[in-house]
Amino acid sequence: MKSYRKELWFQTPTRRQLVNITPQVAQCLAESGITEGLLLCNAMHITASVFINDDEPGLHNDFEKWLEKLAPEKPYNQYRHNGYEDNADAHLKRSVMGREVIVAVSGGKLDFGPWEQIFYGEFDGKRRKRVLVKIIGE
Amino acid sequence: MKSYRKELWFQTPTRRQLVNITPQVAQCLAESGITEGLLLCNAMHITASVFINDDEPGLHNDFEKWLEKLAPEKPYNQYRHNGYEDNADAHLKRSVMGREVIVAVSGGKLDFGPWEQIFYGEFDGKRRKRVLVKIIGE
Amino acid sequence: MKSYRKELWFQTPTRRQLVNITPQVAQCLAESGITEGLLLCNAMHITASVFINDDEPGLHNDFEKWLEKLAPEKPYNQYRHNGYEDNADAHLKRSVMGREVIVAVSGGKLDFGPWEQIFYGEFDGKRRKRVLVKIIGE
Numbered sequence: 001m002k003s004y005r006k007e008l009w010f011q012t013p014t015r016r017q018l019v020n021i022t023p024q025v026a027q028c029l030a031e032s033g034i035t036e037g038l039l040l041c042n043a044m045h046i047t048a049s050v051f052i053n054d055d056e057p058g059l060h061n062d063f064e065k066w067l068e069k070l071a072p073e074k075p076y077n078q079y080r081h082n083g084y085e086d087n088a089d090a091h092l093k094r095s096v097m098g099r100e101v102i103v104a105v106s107g108g109k110l111d112f113g114p115w116e117q118i119f120y121g122e123f124d125g126k127r128r129k130r131v132l133v134k135i136i137g138e
Numbered sequence: 139m140k141s142y143r144k145e146l147w148f149q150t151p152t153r154r155q156l157v158n159i160t161p162q163v164a165q166c167l168a169e170s171g172i173t174e175g176l177l178l179c180n181a182m183h184i185t186a187s188v189f190i191n192d193d194e195p196g197l198h199n200d201f202e203k204w205l206e207k208l209a210p211e212k213p214y215n216q217y218r219h220n221g222y223e224d225n226a227d228a229h230l231k232r233s234v235m236g237r238e239v240i241v242a243v244s245g246g247k248l249d250f251g252p253w254e255q256i257f258y259g260e261f262d263g264k265r266r267k268r269v270l271v272k273i274i275g276e
Numbered sequence: 277m278k279s280y281r282k283e284l285w286f287q288t289p290t291r292r293q294l295v296n297i298t299p300q301v302a303q304c305l306a307e308s309g310i311t312e313g314l315l316l317c318n319a320m321h322i323t324a325s326v327f328i329n330d331d332e333p334g335l336h337n338d339f340e341k342w343l344e345k346l347a348p349e350k351p352y353n354q355y356r357h358n359g360y361e362d363n364a365d366a367h368l369k370r371s372v373m374g375r376e377v378i379v380a381v382s383g384g385k386l387d388f389g390p391w392e393q394i395f396y397g398e399f400d401g402k403r404r405k406r407v408l409v410k411i412i413g414e
Binding site: 001003071079081082098 | 342378389391
């Protein structure tokens with residue numbers, strides 16, 4: 001069994017942002033030399049997500065509006081977590097969108113359907129944060 | 139290490155439907171000959187889910203009503219994604235329910251608790267769509 | 277390839293409770309002797325979650341309030357599942373929070389970011405329920 005590990009670093013200019021990280025993850029897979037196995041990609045921070053969806057700007061706008069409806073950023077004092085922090089909403093938004101994805105590796109490729117793309121979902125940005133890529137297989 | 143891959147195809151007669159796919163997934167596991175490992179089952183389309191819950195029709199009705207409350211299908215023009223499309227709500231519903239499940243394989247079986255069943259959650263149906271089953275182990 | 281399996285049992289005194297199970301999961305990893313691989317930790321019951329977030333009491337209070345807003349426990353008769361049961365809300369809450377986490381195993385450790393902790397999320401407690409830990413690797 002082979003295994004591979006890499007950290008990807010991100011610093012978004014805004015509090016919330018969706019970043020298509022499919023090229024970086026595919027690069028990790030190429031570096032690993034693994035052709036059959038499973039790839040884990042997870043946010044290492046608890047106010048960010050890794051998820052799979054469509055790379056379509058209209059939809060990303062819909063996600064922003066929808067997540068703000070489900071778990072609004074403000075007023076900050078609606079959340080008990082917001083004493084020294086102001087990011088309780090980011091913990092909740094990340095819970096909706098998920099921490100991680102597992103992608104099948106088949107024939108040396110990310111084994112994806114027609115529109116699947118991997119996103120880093122930042123909900124409390126403007127600072128350096130990490131995503132972990134771990135691959136096991138042969 | 140052994141690996142196994144199969145696509146399962148579905149075409150639901152209605153826009154939204156929950157389909158118990160546990161028998162098909164168990165059949166994949168039997169075909170694979172793998173007795174210890176991990177099984178990934180994921181929707182290959184970004185308007186559908188694979189998730190684990192109870193096979194109880196009352197609950198499925200509750201899911202339908204609840205997801206429509208969290209991310210209503212209509213009016214279509216509430217979503218920017220709905221220019222040429224009308225399925226923005228399906229992208230959001232799938233985000234709540236999740237893209238994939240990972241199931242432990244132990245002693246050649248899906249290692250499940252008493253009521254766990256795997257469902258394909260279709261939120262934009264009436265066309266042929268796929269689920270991926272990937273198993274690695276020994 | 278090595279594999280390891282263990283069930284962890286919980287009985288919470290209240291209907292809903294978040295339990296930090298990171299020490300028990302780390303103990304499983306130590307017992308397994310696996311140093312590179314993937315660890316699956318999942319609720320074996322469909323009214324409970326395993327998820328990763330922050331061990332901060334204010335945030336846990338925010339989760340409780342937020343999940344009650346998204347999927348209220350009462351009135352019980354708002355849900356069709358609640359004939360002989362009263363736990364439909366627990367099935368919905370668990371869908372938001374997720375069934376499982378996959379954690380990378382690197383250098384014999386849970387490969388975590390700075391604040392990641394694993395929680396058992398009980399939404400229909402006061403009875404004995406199980407979490408599965410399955411680890412594969414080398």
